[in-house]
Amino acid sequence: MSSLKTIAYSRVIHLSHIIDPDIPQWPGDPPVEFTTVAQLPDDGYYLRRFAIGEHSATHINAPNSFYQAGIGIDQYPAQSLIVPAVVIDIQATAAVNADYKLTIDDIFAWEAEYGEIPIGNVVLLHTGWQNKWTDKHAFLNQDAAGIMHFPGFGSDATQFLLNERQIAGVGIDTHGVDPGQDSSFATNRLVLARQGIVLENLTNLHQLPAKGSNLAIAILRLRGGSGSPVGVLALVP
Numbered sequence: 001m002s003s004l005k006t007i008a009y010s011r012v013i014h015l016s017h018i019i020d021p022d023i024p025q026w027p028g029d030p031p032v033e034f035t036t037v038a039q040l041p042d043d044g045y046y047l048r049r050f051a052i053g054e055h056s057a058t059h060i061n062a063p064n065s066f067y068q069a070g071i072g073i074d075q076y077p078a079q080s081l082i083v084p085a086v087v088i089d090i091q092a093t094a095a096v097n098a099d100y101k102l103t104i105d106d107i108f109a110w111e112a113e114y115g116e117i118p119i120g121n122v123v124l125l126h127t128g129w130q131n132k133w134t135d136k137h138a139f140l141n142q143d144a145a146g147i148m149h150f151p152g153f154g155s156d157a158t159q160f161l162l163n164e165r166q167i168a169g170v171g172i173d174t175h176g177v178d179p180g181q182d183s184s185f186a187t188n189r190l191v192l193a194r195q196g197i198v199l200e201n202l203t204n205l206h207q208l209p210a211k212g213s214n215l216a217i218a219i220l221r222l223r224g225g226s227g228s229p230v231g232v233l234a235l236v237p
Helices: 091-096 104-114 136-140 155-164 186-192
Strands: 011-014 033-038 047-051 059-061 082-089 122-126 169-172 197-200 211-218 227-229 231-236
Touching: 082 104, 104 155, 122 197, 155 186, 169 186, 186 197
Parallel strands: 082 122, 122 169, 169 197
Antiparallel strands: 011 231, 033 047, 059 197, 059 227, 082 211, 211 231
16 A cells, blocks of 8 residues: 655645736637626526636646647646645846746756755746736737747756656746747657646746745646646645
């Protein structure tokens, strides 16, 4: 009989944005829509129907979003969605270079202060972009050609984290773990090739310690889903 790990925590923090029709949307994604189906005065209860893209709001990506034979989000094991996390803060650098990519040197600098990233952690990148969420133009930061500019994980750093630190996945407070200019989605592809965790549009990362938190990731079990909006809770020691 397997033993369950006990997680001790003192605070629980929402890492997901509130969803409404005005959230920043990836170009071409379907709009968020709410339609009232029943009203209290007429029907005795209140009910809405909602429509949202699988990669909208705070969300998780699944392997089949980039790989034909990849699994859908409904096939992620429950135990893979409770996972420890570390936070790397690159706010200062991202503030002066919107196209900044996390480097291996950044990882070494973090480890010099906090110790080696433990096996099986999700690495969260705190860029400060969560503060731009209510301004969709600033959040996507598109230039005249429509190219987005926001920071993310460099592919070399992602490969290092996967191979040398055996991480469980990555997460970020921008609209993509890949920098806005990276149309190859290199980090997504690297992590999802291993059925790892990819979380995007996170918030409240400033409330987390550099290490020691645990994440509870509540997916919508959409059959064959390429991803899902998620409620992510951080259990903070």
